[in-house]
Amino acid sequence: MHELYEKLKQYYPLGELTEQRNNLAFITLKQEQLRPVLLHLRDKENYTHLVILTAVDWLEDNCFQLTYLLSNRTNATDIGLRLMIPRDNATMESIHDIWPTAATYQRELREMFGIDFPESPRVNEDFILEGWNDIPPYRRDFDTLKFSEETFAQRPGRETKDPAEHMKQKLYPDGA
Amino acid sequence: MAYQPDRSQYPQKKADGSLDIDLTSGKYLKLWQGPQHPGITGNMSVELTVCGDEVVEGITHVGYLHRGFEKLMERRTFIQCFPIVCRICVPEPDFNEYCYAAAVEELAGIEAPEYANWIRTLILEMGRINSYLMYCGGQAGSFGMGVISQWTTYVRDLMLDRFEELTGARIYHMFILPGGVRDRLPEGFAQRMEETLCEIESTMSDVYDTMYCNAVFKKRSVGVGVIDVDLMDSYGVTGPNARAGGVAKDVRKDQPYLVYPELEFEPILGQDSDIYTRADVRRQDLLQSVDLVRQILAKMPKEGALMAKIPSVMHWKIPRGETYVRGECSRGEYGYYLVTDGSGYPRRVNVRGPSYTHAMALLERMIVNLNIADVAGLMVSLHTYPPEIER
Numbered sequence: 001m002h003e004l005y006e007k008l009k010q011y012y013p014l015g016e017l018t019e020q021r022n023n024l025a026f027i028t029l030k031q032e033q034l035r036p037v038l039l040h041l042r043d044k045e046n047y048t049h050l051v052i053l054t055a056v057d058w059l060e061d062n063c064f065q066l067t068y069l070l071s072n073r074t075n076a077t078d079i080g081l082r083l084m085i086p087r088d089n090a091t092m093e094s095i096h097d098i099w100p101t102a103a104t105y106q107r108e109l110r111e112m113f114g115i116d117f118p119e120s121p122r123v124n125e126d127f128i129l130e131g132w133n134d135i136p137p138y139r140r141d142f143d144t145l146k147f148s149e150e151t152f153a154q155r156p157g158r159e160t161k162d163p164a165e166h167m168k169q170k171l172y173p174d175g176a
Numbered sequence: 177m178a179y180q181p182d183r184s185q186y187p188q189k190k191a192d193g194s195l196d197i198d199l200t201s202g203k204y205l206k207l208w209q210g211p212q213h214p215g216i217t218g219n220m221s222v223e224l225t226v227c228g229d230e231v232v233e234g235i236t237h238v239g240y241l242h243r244g245f246e247k248l249m250e251r252r253t254f255i256q257c258f259p260i261v262c263r264i265c266v267p268e269p270d271f272n273e274y275c276y277a278a279a280v281e282e283l284a285g286i287e288a289p290e291y292a293n294w295i296r297t298l299i300l301e302m303g304r305i306n307s308y309l310m311y312c313g314g315q316a317g318s319f320g321m322g323v324i325s326q327w328t329t330y331v332r333d334l335m336l337d338r339f340e341e342l343t344g345a346r347i348y349h350m351f352i353l354p355g356g357v358r359d360r361l362p363e364g365f366a367q368r369m370e371e372t373l374c375e376i377e378s379t380m381s382d383v384y385d386t387m388y389c390n391a392v393f394k395k396r397s398v399g400v401g402v403i404d405v406d407l408m409d410s411y412g413v414t415g416p417n418a419r420a421g422g423v424a425k426d427v428r429k430d431q432p433y434l435v436y437p438e439l440e441f442e443p444i445l446g447q448d449s450d451i452y453t454r455a456d457v458r459r460q461d462l463l464q465s466v467d468l469v470r471q472i473l474a475k476m477p478k479e480g481a482l483m484a485k486i487p488s489v490m491h492w493k494i495p496r497g498e499t500y501v502r503g504e505c506s507r508g509e510y511g512y513y514l515v516t517d518g519s520g521y522p523r524r525v526n527v528r529g530p531s532y533t534h535a536m537a538l539l540e541r542m543i544v545n546l547n548i549a550d551v552a553g554l555m556v557s558l559h560t561y562p563p564e565i566e567r
Binding site: 023049140168171 | 239246256412513515524532533565566
């Protein structure tokens, strides 16, 4: 994987390389380098299969990490491209013209993380949630507990326990 | 040869590329396929626009099963996620357990013992058999043959008995946990498994005669729902859907995991890429899994460690990192993308189910110009399980 990284580096300014396994590496990229690198990997290096496109919310750094994972069947290797985009007004270029299936991933990211992909087909249509008007729920600052307390009523007569506290008492009854 | 008009340009498109469909013209009708089905496509629906009995547009709608698994896992410790993951796929839950466990082990630097890996492989192959049996019933049901699902449900139940005696549970086994597996094989398990496998083979022989050699089934499935080989990569097609078109995508061979390098098998390939070929590839795959279970029981060591040493699960912190682990489930490539940040909770878990691509972009493309009566057959032939889409 290191060879491929060096080869790519001749053409494109690349960030950090993380070799996770012999056949899996992650490369950090700048936003504007994504399309040329994706096309290079697909057309010249045989990374023809888009495995996943997903996001990670780094709330403390105020950015989203987008991960594009590509797979090459001929040499059984995978490359993950990591991009950091600002969390406020998060927008990214759509790649549905390179992989049509990316439109579904982008629609989900729009709904769950609020990342916009202008030009992506049906990106603003409801995907999984219907009539959602809260902040996008997969963002780290969305509080699931608060949401469920506000939305759903407690069933009467039901005892709730904090799992961590319950296990602590069960495993260490003397408080050791 | 009878005149066949080219339907690919119909209806006409507007300037923005969308279809020019005027519902008030009386030419078109909206029809909902689902979310309840007699087949086994699960709770998803396709919004069809039909002209006569021909589909001109199909839009997949999901969201009937969303429980927010990925988000739930971010607020749970690594071991608390383990009973959640299996619920992402009902008919074949074990791949979630394996992929999650393998991803956690990789980031935590733990290696599962060899004996546990043999049991993991056994469980995965048993799950594959179950999933294919369920599929066979659904595929036959979608073409009006209800009896096949009763036969396959019977033998699937026998396999569930084997699961029950091995794991204590029939559907959600919660057996493959980070570090190894929960228990060893019970006394006399191999013998009882052999009896179950013989029963499955006998039933599949009957299914072959009744379903695969049936003139009506052939007439309705041969040449229908063809996936073009050129679409395989652009639409992320994997598993039997790809193998039926002659593309030998099989993670067990491409990136061998667990003990698959020690087992003898070759990916089952088809040529025609239609509904019938996909059904036949799955039937042969099922029989291959029966053979693999026999190989595993014959080759696996009789004793060994079940669990690697893992830290106290209540205080288990995993250093910052990210990885992707995949396996070949009955529908194609199943994978887990796990990101950790050094805390006691996963930062992000993303599940890659094969249905995500098969049931959305691919189905919406393939459904156009199909007869309404064939829609159910096509949906089942892609072998989709909607919880994988909405996680």
